[in-house]
């Protein structure tokens with residue numbers, strides 16, 4: 464019951480693609496990205512989203528892509 468129905472699909476933390484919920488926990492949901500195949504978890508203990516997390520707005524998408532690009536550029540190896 465972690466993220467609720469609005470958190471069934473979210474933006475991938477790795478590539479900003481479409482990630483679907485693979486497992487629903489008490490506080491954390493686990494997601495699997497349909498684009499890059501990456502797995503990650505999101506902690507919803509602060510509250511469920513009030514609006515669907517997918518699709519993201521153009522601004523959200525742009526911001527996420529920048530964050531990911533910056534993270535990749537900053538990592539060595």
Ligand SMILES: [Zn+2]
Pocket residue numbers: 475476477478479480481496497498499500501
């Ligand atoms: Zn991904």
